[in-house]
Amino acid sequence: MEEKEKRVAHPYIPNSVPEIKEELLKEIGIESTEDIFGQIPEHLRLRRPLNIPKAILSEYELKKHVTELLSKNKNCEEYKNYLGGGCWQHYVPAVCKTIMERDEFLSAYVGEAFADHGKFQAQFEYASCIGELVDMDMVNTPTYDWAMACATTVRMASRMTGRSKALVAKSISPERLSCIKDYACSATPDIELVNYDPKSGLLDLNDLKDKLSEDVCVLYMENPNFFGVIEKDGQEIADLLHSKGALLSVGVDPISLGVLKPPARYGADFACGDVQPLGIPMSYGGGLGGFIATPDEPKFVAEYPSLLFGITETIEEGEYGFGEVLYERTSYASRDKAKDFLGTMAQLHGIVAGVYMALMGPQGMKELGEGLLQRAVYAVRKLSSVKGIKAPYFNSYHFKEFTVNFDDTGKTVADINKALLDHKIFGGKDLSKDFPELGQSALFCITEVHSKKDIDELTEALASVLGK
Amino acid sequence: MTNVRLRKFHQAHWDEPIIFELSVPGRRGLIPPAPEEEIKEAAGDPKGLVPEEMLRKEPPALPELDQKRVLAHYIHLAQETLGGNLCNDISQGTCTMKYNPRINEELAAHPGIASLHPWQDVDTAQGILEIYYKFEEILKEISGMDKFSLHPQGGAHAVYTAASIMRAYHRDRGELDKRREIISSAFTHPCDHAAPATAGFRLIILPPSENGYPSVEAVKAAVSENTAGMFITNPEDTGIYNTEIDQFVKIVHDAGGLCFYDQANANVLLGIARAREAGFDMCHFNIHKTFGTPHGCSGPGLGALGVRDHLAKYLPIPTVEYDGTKYYLDFDRPHSVGKVRQFQGPAGVLVRTYAWVMTIGQEYLKEVSEISTINHNYLQKKLQEQIPEIEVPYAPGRRRLEEARYCWQKLLEATGVSTTDILRRVGDFGLQHYWTSHHPWVVPEPMTLEPCESYGKEDLDEYVAVLKHIRDEAYSDPEIVKNAPHKCASHKLADETALDDPKRWATTWRAYVKKKGRA
Numbered sequence: 006m007e008e009k010e011k012r013v014a015h016p017y018i019p020n021s022v023p024e025i026k027e028e029l030l031k032e033i034g035i036e037s038t039e040d041i042f043g044q045i046p047e048h049l050r051l052r053r054p055l056n057i058p059k060a061i062l063s064e065y066e067l068k069k070h071v072t073e074l075l076s077k078n079k080n081c082e083e084y085k086n087y088l089g090g091g092c093w094q095h096y097v098p099a100v101c102k103t104i105m106e107r108d109e110f111l112s113a114y115v116g117e118a119f120a121d122h123g124k125f126q127a128q129f130e131y132a133s134c135i136g137e138l139v140d141m142d143m144v145n146t147p148t149y150d151w152a153m154a155c156a157t158t159v160r161m162a163s164r165m166t167g168r169s170k171a172l173v174a175k176s177i178s179p180e181r182l183s184c185i186k187d188y189a190c191s192a193t194p195d196i197e198l199v200n201y202d203p204k205s206g207l208l209d210l211n212d213l214k215d216k217l218s219e220d221v222c223v224l225y226m227e228n229p230n231f232f233g234v235i236e237k238d239g240q241e242i243a244d245l246l247h248s249k250g251a252l253l254s255v256g257v258d259p260i261s262l263g264v265l266k267p268p269a270r271y272g273a274d275f276a277c278g279d280v281q282p283l284g285i286p287m288s289y290g291g292g293l294g295g296f297i298a299t300p301d302e303p304k305f306v307a308e309y310p311s312l313l314f315g316i317t318e319t320i321e322e323g324e325y326g327f328g329e330v331l332y333e334r335t336s337y338a339s340r341d342k343a344k345d346f347l348g349t350m351a352q353l354h355g356i357v358a359g360v361y362m363a364l365m366g367p368q369g370m371k372e373l374g375e376g377l378l379q380r381a382v383y384a385v386r387k388l389s390s391v392k393g394i395k396a397p398y399f400n401s402y403h404f405k406e407f408t409v410n411f412d413d414t415g416k417t418v419a420d421i422n423k424a425l426l427d428h429k430i431f432g433g434k435d436l437s438k439d440f441p442e443l444g445q446s447a448l449f450c451i452t453e454v455h456s457k458k459d460i461d462e463l464t465e466a467l468a469s470v471l472g473k
Numbered sequence: 474m475t476n477v478r479l480r481k482f483h484q485a486h487w488d489e490p491i492i493f494e495l496s497v498p499g500r501r502g503l504i505p506p507a508p509e510e511e512i513k514e515a516a517g518d519p520k521g522l523v524p525e526e527m528l529r530k531e532p533p534a535l536p537e538l539d540q541k542r543v544l545a546h547y548i549h550l551a552q553e554t555l556g557g558n559l560c561n562d563i564s565q566g567t568c569t570m571k572y573n574p575r576i577n578e579e580l581a582a583h584p585g586i587a588s589l590h591p592w593q594d595v596d597t598a599q600g601i602l603e604i605y606y607k608f609e610e611i612l613k614e615i616s617g618m619d620k621f622s623l624h625p626q627g628g629a630h631a632v633y634t635a636a637s638i639m640r641a642y643h644r645d646r647g648e649l650d651k652r653r654e655i656i657s658s659a660f661t662h663p664c665d666h667a668a669p670a671t672a673g674f675r676l677i678i679l680p681p682s683e684n685g686y687p688s689v690e691a692v693k694a695a696v697s698e699n700t701a702g703m704f705i706t707n708p709e710d711t712g713i714y715n716t717e718i719d720q721f722v723k724i725v726h727d728a729g730g731l732c733f734y735d736q737a738n739a740n741v742l743l744g745i746a747r748a749r750e751a752g753f754d755m756c757h758f759n760i761h762k763t764f765g766t767p768h769g770c771s772g773p774g775l776g777a778l779g780v781r782d783h784l785a786k787y788l789p790i791p792t793v794e795y796d797g798t799k800y801y802l803d804f805d806r807p808h809s810v811g812k813v814r815q816f817q818g819p820a821g822v823l824v825r826t827y828a829w830v831m832t833i834g835q836e837y838l839k840e841v842s843e844i845s846t847i848n849h850n851y852l853q854k855k856l857q858e859q860i861p862e863i864e865v866p867y868a869p870g871r872r873r874l875e876e877a878r879y880c881w882q883k884l885l886e887a888t889g890v891s892t893t894d895i896l897r898r899v900g901d902f903g904l905q906h907y908w909t910s911h912h913p914w915v916v917p918e919p920m921t922l923e924p925c926e927s928y929g930k931e932d933l934d935e936y937v938a939v940l941k942h943i944r945d946e947a948y949s950d951p952e953i954v955k956n957a958p959h960k961c962a963s964h965k966l967a968d969e970t971a972l973d974d975p976k977r978w979a980t981t982w983r984a985y986v987k988k989k990g991r992a
């Protein structure tokens with residue numbers, strides 16, 4: 006048996022003061038917690054102390070310990086980072102940080118609108134701003150990430166059409182494709198990839214026509230696609246799908262929508278994406294949250310698995326109230342009979358994205374988008390001045406990201422990226438495993454955190470690494 | 474009980490307009506950095522950098538505000554939100570509303586996590602990978618499982634991932650076509666029914682016996698050659714510990730199924746009992762409940778999924794490994810279900826929980842469980858002493874572990890005041906309103922309270938006093954309860970049916986404006 010030693014009260018456990026603990030036991034009328042835990046059968050009990058580290062009780066030492074671990078990482082403030090691909094290094098405004106840290110939002114949960122009015126309103130405003138970006142009237146509360154969002158649109162489309170085959174553009178993120186395959190497979194066991202044109206990187210319309218049939222429920226594609234290529238045939242693609250009774254779901258980078266046409270305007274039925282670029286730190290890929298938007302029609306609304314926060318009125322004259330739209334859809338209400346499942350997802354990131362969009366406003370989104378377009382062009386021009394580098398690999402318009410091919414340098418992306426570390430640079434994402442047809446290519450991302458000087462230095466570093 | 478003075482509370486009520494109503498053309502909240510002149514010159518007019526068909530002609534109609542107004546607006550909204558760190562939040566039973574330490578927010582904002590890209594060379598991410606690895610080691614010890622995945626972003630997400638793994642397991646054995654049935658119990662969380670259903674399984678949900686959980690006979694009768702597995706929690710939502718749990722597991726195993734243990738809320742079992750000894754193949758912990766990280770208005774959380782060795786090969790990729798000198802990511806796992814989320818999961822939540830568990834440590838982890846069960850048993854005793862109408866259905870005389878599902882049916886019958894009235898009135902005293910029950914309400918007029926280790930005796934006494942006061946009001950002035958709240962950030966909804974009516978519902982301002990005919 007463990008001996009009872011008198012211990013200091015833990016700062017997080019008010020009743021761990023030994024006298025209080027004793028007093029409560031007395032009040033309950035028992036001698037020890039064994040009188041409660043004793044009901045657990047002995048063979049299910051753990052009768053030894055857990056073999057885990059001893060408590061670091063002082064906050065100072067705890068901070069030191071964790072900070073030392075975190076300092077072993079090389080972060081993207083120390084290194085210049087050119088990785089993107091769904092987790093992007095954009096500037097995080099101070100007001101976003103302030104709101105993200107507020108204890109009220111941080112530590113709230115599933116309270117209702119009378120006591121958590123602000124949470125509901127902030128979520129409603131977030132959805133309203135996303136609605137403006139994508140030009141659609143119905144927007145959900147965030148799901149885990151873009152991958153779950155796009156996979157959910159596939160499931161929704163399958164239910165709406167009663168069909169079990171889905172088409173997915175090959176030019177989407179491989180990680181999102183993997184999620185779709187796992188998450189949608191019980192609804193659309195048949196998932197077929199639609200090729201991209203090897204020269205332009207655009208969705209191959211002929212391949213789409215070949216694969217499109219009356220049993221297809223949806224095409225999921227991205228714009229800009231994973232290679233940063235801006236698709237141009239959106240309307241034609243939508244028309245093709247609709248002619249067969251299928252739907253179109255388009256994944257977007259929301260930060261592109263100050264300058265790029267929203268999918269709804271070229272016939273898309275679903276728009277989805279990630280809130281991460283909208284003021285959320287990357288956090289090693291932790292800063293994600295997926296959005297889904299559709300027309301505000303019952304046939305769409307009925308198929309959302311997410312909570313949908315709606316605006317209404319209270320009994321007080323002129324006061325906005327909030328609540329859940331069509332709650333019966335959700336698994337909280339209908340369990341296994343619900344539309345998919347629901348849980349704790351990414352609401353805090355939605356709220357912060359709402360703050361970001363309110364700060365940026367229409368002009369901010371437009372100016373930022375224009376600057377991203379221009380920086381990418383400049384970067385492409387600079388990089389392609391290095392002998393052996395082909396940038397961009399695809400002959401198309403690009404937004405924020407583009408592919409760089411190193412086949413003529415005789416070096417692999419892996420080797421180049423290793424060498425770039427000596428220049429304190431994280432080079433572009435190596436595509437050679439996921440897209441072997443692109444040879445030794447990497448996906449580079451340029452955002453507003455990159456200056457002309459950074460891009461020039463990247464070019465010099467590459468030239469030096471390649472020995473040119 | 475100490476004498477409690479009820480709080481003269483009033484929540485902030487800013488009557489804050491919707492942000493679009495605050496918009497004034499031309500105002501700016503933030504100026505993004507412009508590219509240098511050389512870049513602009515080299516690239517030319519941005520309109521020429523987008524295919525004509527894809528150019529957005531006018532910018533999105535976002536609100537236009539100055540920065541101070543944006544900040545003030547959101548601080549107002551924050552003040553109209555009753556986060557757990559602010560108040561006595563033993564209200565949200567099953568949710569384990571712990572204190573979310575400030576130091577963990579400071580750590581999560583450190584550039585060594587906040588400014589990491591998930592695809593950085595692993596040589597430059599050794600610190601975060603070490604945290605993954607060490608935290609997994611700790612969870613392995615606490616649960617007895619052999620390997621963990623920290624990819625799922627919430628409890629339901631971990632439950633879904635477990636269902637996906639079960640599917641892969643039966644598919645590998647060529648039995649998936651046949652094994653489509655999942656067994657569960659009525660007082661298990663809805664996601665344990667919905668997530669396996671999403672993965673393509675059918676549910677058999679067993680009703681409670683007088684113990685509060687299904688009988689061994691019912692489980693025996695439910696299994697067959699169609700059984701894929703069991704998804705169950707323990708203690709169930711009622712706080713009642715199922716003492717026959719290992720027999721359930723054995724019955725399902727003997728029928729060829731796998732067993733998943735929903736340990737979202739394991740707050741009273743830390744160092745007391747583990748999934749391994751009960752025979753489970755998998756379990757998960759809600760890190761945002763049991764391991765101290767914030768709920769964030771409902772995410773991001775972390776659903777840590779643990780499995781025994783025979784299922785390890787199915788875990789999502791990549792896993793975090795250590796070769797004796799270096800941590801690395803293992804993508805080369807051909808049996809893996811693939812990805813259930815991009816990248817490596819909610820890493821910021823991981824940093825917070827690592828800090829939490831390191832300061833709780835071996836000495837206090839079991840104390841967390843002891844204090845939680847003491848807090849609960851004290852609260853239940855006081856509630857039943859003070860409020861004779863409160864009942865605790867099922868398993869009479871058995872102590873609940875961390876929470877109880879109470880029943881206000883008697884008070885409803887005596888006064889016409891219902892549990893949904895009472896929970897709204899609770900808000901008038903500065904407490905978060907309480908959780909009733911998931912649907913369907915098997916226990917009538919339910920209330921579920923969970924006074925985890927973060928609450929002191931004064932908090933428990935306060936809660937009892939508030940409920941006692943409201944109970945007295947139900948007799949003396951029932952209207953004050955039925956029309957509550959009176960002192961919260963907003964009021965009772967005028968007409969909840971509006972939210973189910975396509976002509977009146979609106980999840981965006983633009984939809985609302987259209988439907989209301991407002992400009």
Ligand SMILES: Cc1ncc(COP(=O)(O)O)c(C=O)c1O
Nearest residue numbers: 348349567627628629662735737
């Ligand atoms: C027992 C149990 N299981 C699962 C869940 C679902 O977890 P999450 O909300 O993180 O998806 C919860 C949370 O309420 C729970 O209490």
